[in-house]
Amino acid sequence: xxxxxxxxGTDISKYGEFxxxxxxxxxxxxxxRETKKGVGDDAAVISPRNRQxxxxxxxxxxxxxxxxxxxxxxxxxxxxxxxxxxxxYAMNAEPRQITVSVGVSSRFKVEHLEELYEGIRIAxxxxxxxxxxxxxxxxxxxxxxxxxxxxxxTQQELVYRDGAQPGDIICVSGDLGAAYMGLxxxxxxxxIFQDDPSFQPDLSxxxxxxxxxxxPEARRDIIQKLKEKGVxxxxxxxxxxxxxxxxxxxxxxxGTGCRIYQDKIPIxxxxxxxxxxxxxxxxxxxxxxxxxxxxxFTLPPRLMDKLTALPEIRPLGFMTPPDEGxxxxxxxxxxxxxxxxxxxxxxxxxxx
Amino acid sequence: xxxxxxxxGTDISKYGEFxxxxxxxxxxxxxxRETKKGVGDDAAVISPRNRQxxxxxxxxxxxxxxxxxxxxxxxxxxxxxxxxxxxxYAMNAEPRQITVSVGVSSRFKVEHLEELYEGIRIAxxxxxxxxxxxxxxxxxxxxxxxxxxxxxxTQQELVYRDGAQPGDIICVSGDLGAAYMGLxxxxxxxxIFQDDPSFQPDLSxxxxxxxxxxxPEARRDIIQKLKEKGVxxxxxxxxxxxxxxxxxxxxxxxGTGCRIYQDKIPIxxxxxxxxxxxxxxxxxxxxxxxxxxxxxFTLPPRLMDKLTALPEIRPLGFMTPPDEGxxxxxxxxxxxxxxxxxxxxxxxxxxx
Numbered sequence: 149x150x151x152x153x154x155x156x157g158t159d160i161s162k163y164g165e166f167x168x169x170x171x172x173x174x175x176x177x178x179x180x181r182e183t184k185k186g187v188g189d190d191a192a193v194i195s196p197r198n199r200q201x202x203x204x205x206x207x208x209x210x211x212x213x214x215x216x217x218x219x220x221x222x223x224x225x226x227x228x229x230x231x232x233x234x235x236x237y238a239m240n241a242e243p244r245q246i247t248v249s250v251g252v253s254s255r256f257k258v259e260h261l262e263e264l265y266e267g268i269r270i271a272x273x274x275x276x277x278x279x280x281x282x283x284x285x286x287x288x289x290x291x292x293x294x295x296x297x298x299x300x301x302t303q304q305e306l307v308y309r310d311g312a313q314p315g316d317i318i319c320v321s322g323d324l325g326a327a328y329m330g331l332x333x334x335x336x337x338x339x340i341f342q343d344d345p346s347f348q349p350d351l352s353x354x355x356x357x358x359x360x361x362x363x364p365e366a367r368r369d370i371i372q373k374l375k376e377k378g379v380x381x382x383x384x385x386x387x388x389x390x391x392x393x394x395x396x397x398x399x400x401x402x403g404t405g406c407r408i409y410q411d412k413i414p415i416x417x418x419x420x421x422x423x424x425x426x427x428x429x430x431x432x433x434x435x436x437x438x439x440x441x442x443x444x445f446t447l448p449p450r451l452m453d454k455l456t457a458l459p460e461i462r463p464l465g466f467m468t469p470p471d472e473g474x475x476x477x478x479x480x481x482x483x484x485x486x487x488x489x490x491x492x493x494x495x496x497x498x499x500x
Numbered sequence: 501x502x503x504x505x506x507x508x509g510t511d512i513s514k515y516g517e518f519x520x521x522x523x524x525x526x527x528x529x530x531x532x533r534e535t536k537k538g539v540g541d542d543a544a545v546i547s548p549r550n551r552q553x554x555x556x557x558x559x560x561x562x563x564x565x566x567x568x569x570x571x572x573x574x575x576x577x578x579x580x581x582x583x584x585x586x587x588x589y590a591m592n593a594e595p596r597q598i599t600v601s602v603g604v605s606s607r608f609k610v611e612h613l614e615e616l617y618e619g620i621r622i623a624x625x626x627x628x629x630x631x632x633x634x635x636x637x638x639x640x641x642x643x644x645x646x647x648x649x650x651x652x653x654t655q656q657e658l659v660y661r662d663g664a665q666p667g668d669i670i671c672v673s674g675d676l677g678a679a680y681m682g683l684x685x686x687x688x689x690x691x692i693f694q695d696d697p698s699f700q701p702d703l704s705x706x707x708x709x710x711x712x713x714x715x716p717e718a719r720r721d722i723i724q725k726l727k728e729k730g731v732x733x734x735x736x737x738x739x740x741x742x743x744x745x746x747x748x749x750x751x752x753x754x755g756t757g758c759r760i761y762q763d764k765i766p767i768x769x770x771x772x773x774x775x776x777x778x779x780x781x782x783x784x785x786x787x788x789x790x791x792x793x794x795x796x797f798t799l800p801p802r803l804m805d806k807l808t809a810l811p812e813i814r815p816l817g818f819m820t821p822p823d824e825g826x827x828x829x830x831x832x833x834x835x836x837x838x839x840x841x842x843x844x845x846x847x848x849x850x851x852x
Binding site: 188189190192193194195197200202203204209213236238241245250251280281286287288292298299306308310385386401 | 536537540541542543544545546547548549550552553554555556557558559561562563564565587588590591593597599601602603632633634635637638639640641642644646648649650651655658660661662736737738753
C-alpha cells in the first residue's frame with residue numbers, strides 16, 4: 149500500500165546535501181543529560197560516567213525483513229526502533245540512544261521518508277530515546293534501514309545469555325506465535341488484493357495478531373517489574389527468531405540442556421483460532437514463528453516466589469544438565485528434541 | 501571483477517543460523533580491556549569508565565557508494581572500516597570498537613564474504629579495533645554494508661565542528677583530489693574493459709591515486725602528532741565530501757566566513773597530471789572530489805608555530821567574520837564564493 153503506488157510527492161533531490169537529514173530529524177529532542185552531542189557532527193558524544201555501555205545493531209531490508217505491500221511506513225519506522233530496543237532490554241539494560249541510516253531508491257519521495265521518520269519519532273517518544281546520528285542515502289533498489297541502539301546499565305544489572313544453571317526455571321513474558329500468525333493473515337489478504345484490486349482487506353477479525361506483527365512493543369515493562377521485585381535473571385534473550393531457536397541460544401551459551409512443556413507455552417486465543425483457520429499448528433507458530441519480542445529468561449528456583457504477582461510471566465520448564473538434551477514435552481507426554489528452525493535470512497526464507 | 505563473474509563457491513545457506521557470523525568473525529580478537537562483551541549476545545558491552553563515548557555510523561550501498569566491477573572485496577572491507585574510523589579521529593577521539601552488518605544477494609558466496617571480512621580484519625588489526633557486533637543477512641539485490649564505529653576521548657580532548665573563531669588558521673593534512681582522480685581512472689579502464697573484454701587494464705601508471713581510492717587510510721598519525729605537540733584544534737572535520745563542502749560545514753557550524761587560497765591547496769603531482777590527461781581541472785577535484793579522508797581543522801594563530809615540524813599539515817587560509825563570505829582566492833587573484841558541490845548521494849550522482 150504505502151510506498152508502492154504513490155508517484156506524486158516531493159523529489160528527495162530537492163533537498164540539498166545538508167538539508168534532508170536536518171529536515172527529517174527536526175522534532176527529535178535530546179532527552180538525556182549524558183547525550184552530549186546528537187546529529188550534526190562527525191560523531192555523536194555520550195558521557196556514560198560509571199555505567200556500562202550496551203550496543204546492538206540491526207539491518208532491515210525490503211523484500212527480506214519487510215514488505216511494503218502490507219507494512220505502513222510509519223509502523224515500519226516504529227518497529228525498526230523497537231526491535232533494537234528489545235535487544236537492549238534483553239541485556240537488562242536501559243536503551244538511551246539510537247542512530248538511524250536509511251537508503252531509498254528513486255521510487256520513494258520525501259513524504260515517504262517523513263512517514264518513516266514519524267514512526268521512528270513516536271518510538272523515540274514512547275521509549276525516551278535520543279536520536280543521535282545516522283544518514284540518508286540513495287539506494288540502487290528498495291529501502292534499507294540500519295539502526296544501532298545504545299543503552300546503559302551498571303555492571304551488576306547486566307544479564308548475558310550464558311548465566312543459566314541446570315535447575316533454573318525458564319520463563320517467558322506475554323504470549324508467543326501471534327506476530328507470525330499476523331504475518332500469515334497480512335500475506336493472505338495481500339495476495340487476494342493482488343489478484344483482485346477491488347478486494348477490500350478486512351483485518352478487523354485479527355486485531356491482536358496483526359498489531360503484534362505491525363506494531364510490536366519491547367518489554368520495558370517487564371524489565372521494570374523485575375527490577376522492582378529485586379529479581380535479576382540468570383540469563384536472558386529476546387524472542388526474535390522463535391522460542392525454539394532463542395531457547396537453544398541460552399542453552400548453547402550457558403552449556404545446559406532444557407526441558408519445556410507444551411502445555412505451559414502461552415498462546416493467545418486469537419493466535420490459536422487463526423492457526424486453526426489456516427490449517428497451521430499453533431505450537432509451530434510459537435516455537436518457530438519469531439518476531440514476538442518477548443523476554444525469555446531463566447531464574448534460580450528460589451526467586452520464583454517473587455513472580456507470583458506477575459501473571460504476564462509464565463514458567464515454561466527448567467534448565468537441565470547438558471547431557472539430558474533440549475527437550476519439549478508434548479501435551480500427550482512424548483518428548484521432542486528442540487531444533488533451531490527459527491527465522492533465518494539465508495536458509496529458510498519464511499519472510500519471503 | 502570480484503563478486504560479479506565468480507559463480508562457483510560455497511552457498512551461504514550451507515551455514516546454519518548460528519554458523520555464518522561465527523565463521524566470519526573468527527580471528528577477530530578483542531583487544532581492549534573496556535570491551536566486556538563482543539559478538540554473541542543480544543548486545544555488546546563496553547565499559548568506558550571516565551571517558552566520553554563517540555559514535556558514528558555509515559551505510560555503504562552497492563551501485564551508489566561502490567562498484568564491485570573495479571573494487572576488490574578485500575579493499576572494500578578495509579575501506580568501509582576506515583571511512584568510519586576517520587569520523588572518530590575527526591572528533592579528536594580514539595576509535596576502539598565497530599559493529600558490521602552486511603546484506604548480500606544470492607549472487608554472493610561464502611568466499612566473497614570471507615574476502616570482505618578479511619579486509620575488515622586487516623583494518624581492525626591495523627587500527628587496533630574490536631569487532632563487537634553485527635550480522636549478515638540476505639538482500640533482495642546487491643551488497644549492503646552498515647558499520648557503526650565507537651571511540652573514546654576525554655571531554656577536554658573532543659573537538660567539534662563548531663569551535664572555530666574568525667582569525668583561526670585553516671589547515672589540512674596530506675593532499676586532496678587524489679581519490680577522485682583514482683576513481684576516474686578506474687571507471688575509464690573499466691569502461692574500456694566492458695567494451696573489449698580482451699583489454700588488460702594497466703593501472704601501474706597511477707599507483708598513488710588508485711591506492712587513495714581503493715585503500716584510503718584514516719589519519720590516526722596526524723591526531724597522534726597533534727597530541728604530541730600539545731595542539732588541540734578549535735574545530736575539525738574529515739574531508740569525505742570534498743574540501744569545499746566540508747569547509748562550509750565548519751563555517752556554518754562555527755558561524756564564521758573563511759578565506760582560502762588556491763595556491764595553498766595541496767595537490768599531488770600524479771593527481772594534477774592525471775587531471776590534465778583527462779581534461780579535468782585539478783582544483784575542482786580537490787574542492788569537490790571527496791573521499792580524501794584527510795583532516796581539515798582550524799587553529800588559533802598562536803599555535804601555528806608548533807606545526808613547523810609537520811610538513812604534512814598545510815595552512816590553506818583563515819576563518820573570517822561571517823559577513824565576509826566564504827571565499828576562495830584564485831592564483832590569478834580573483835575571488836570565488838565556495839559552494840557545496842560535494843558528493844551527494846541524492847543530488848549530483850558523482851559516484852554513479
